[in-house]
Amino acid sequence: MARELQKIIVMGLGYIGLPTASMLATKGHTVVGVDVNEAAVNTINSGRIHIIEPDLDILVRSAVNSGNLRASLVPEEGDTFIIAVPTPFKVEGDNPKAPDLSYVEAATRAIVPYLREDNLIILESTSPVGTTELIERIVREARPELAGKVHAAHCPERVLPGHILRELVDNDRIIGGTTKAAVAKAKALYKTFCNGAILETDSKTAELSKLVENSFRDVNIAFANELSVICDKLGINVWETISLANRHPRVNILQPGPGVGGHCIAVDPWFIVSSAPKEARLIRTAREVNDDKPHWVIERVRAKAARFKEPVIACLGLTFKANIDDMRESPSLEIVQHLRGAQIGEILACDPNVDPAKAPFPLTDLKTALQKADILLLLVDHEEFMDLDRELIKDKVVIDTKGVWR
The missing domain is CATH 3.40.50.720 (NAD(P)-binding Rossmann-like Domain)
Structure with a gap:
């Protein structure tokens, strides 16, 4: 037909x-x-x-x-x-x-x-x-x-x-x-x-199913982000810890980062919380953990910057995930905006995927950022950052929120 x-x-x-x-x-x-x-x-x-x-x-x-x-x-x-x-x-x-x-x-x-x-x-x-x-x-x-x-x-x-x-x-x-x-x-x-496959249901179930998909990921990421804070306090490498734990056949922990962004995972769980505020306790807590992670990153930068008289801090990445130009709900963007207003040093922002005309502040090319920076803050694991010659960063203070330079 x-x-x-x-x-x-x-x-x-x-x-x-x-x-x-x-x-x-x-x-x-x-x-x-x-x-x-x-x-x-x-x-x-x-x-x-x-x-x-x-x-x-x-x-x-x-x-x-x-x-x-x-x-x-x-x-x-x-x-x-x-x-x-x-x-x-x-x-x-x-x-x-x-x-x-x-x-x-x-x-x-x-x-x-x-x-x-x-x-x-x-x-x-x-x-x-x-x-x-x-x-x-x-x-x-x-x-x-x-x-x-x-x-x-x-x-x-x-x-x-x-x-x-x-x-x-x-x-x-x-x-x-x-x-x-x-x-x-x-x-x-x-x-x-x-x-x-086309999966048939009623409209309310379809609406909740989409919210549940992203809330599940948000809860798992919150677990990883909370682990990263715990490991930092205990002086333990969080990525090695997660890698070892994930060798268990029924464990699959996601990777930590500077927070959670994008138009779905950072937003959808709140829709469930709004619909059932008293019942959505775990979902709310996961959101709060992930929303708080950028502030934890900012405090780490403050601590490192205090070692310098006039530090230059290069922030690598503004988007909410790697290799795209989308900055919606981006924790990386939130972090850079906060640092720019914190008066703790000169802040350089670099993102090869973002059109400079669409960026909310001036951008710096990667070569200049690497040359001038005292502190490198890796926020997004873009391919350009993954492939960096390690010799270029060996004398820098590095804060790697994605664990790609470990």
Whole structure:
């Protein structure tokens, strides 16, 4: 049976929306990507990209040149509407980590005038439990004649920056609908480009499952980060300790670092805490451990800097993980920003993956940083830092938060 090609409106053209829109367009669907950033819209329509992701430029150029993908500032009528917008934090009462659903709500209200009977709305944004039902409620209140006639599903993204295109195709996908009909319609669409298994459930379970995936990793990383603090106090090498412990057949401890960043692991656990604040004790504690790790790193730098009269401190890495340009929720960026305001010496920031025009402060090239620094603070294990000639750093004071120079 031939595949049914659709007109798809993708709301949000960031790290998830743009790859998804491009992938769907290359499979023959007509795709309109919508974003509030006019510069991004113009860039995409010229066949170029405004973010860094391996091979995405090739995919976008192909999709645009085929005529199946175009970008716009406003939505229009279609068959399926995919919402892939940010879900950050906001301050709510005494909670500084409350989920901010304003972008999801705004995207939903933007598409409401264009909805027709039997349309499908898919929420890809990682969201608190009940957000898919919230979308249905917004539609029902604005267009009561469509009550029960528009389908809604949650299909959370599960991709790793730097490997997005491969994982979009190969990873298993969870599809949770508010009705069985919504699940069936969403499944048919994702099967046009997904090779992984399609796992069916209800919308609330799908929402929680995505949050649980990242919370599990956050708890494991918190264990490793807490171990690193304990080992430092006891004068023990944490990486050797973890390596030895992991030789046990049922132990798999992750690696410590300067904290936890990114748009998922550093954010999603708080959505669970907000939904069940009294019950999510372990999840909350893990978040607090990981949120505190940058402050511990800063104090280590202070202690080392006190040995010098006018220390030069080179901070290597600003992104939240290696070999990407993404600085969202980055603990490395937080550390460097704090050090720059701490007046403990001259701070040099180096990151070969970050566009200097997008950096919040001036960047220094690696050669200059190595020449001038008294203290080297390794925050991100970019390939450029991994391959350093050890002779260049043998006379430096080294604080290696990733354990790559041990």
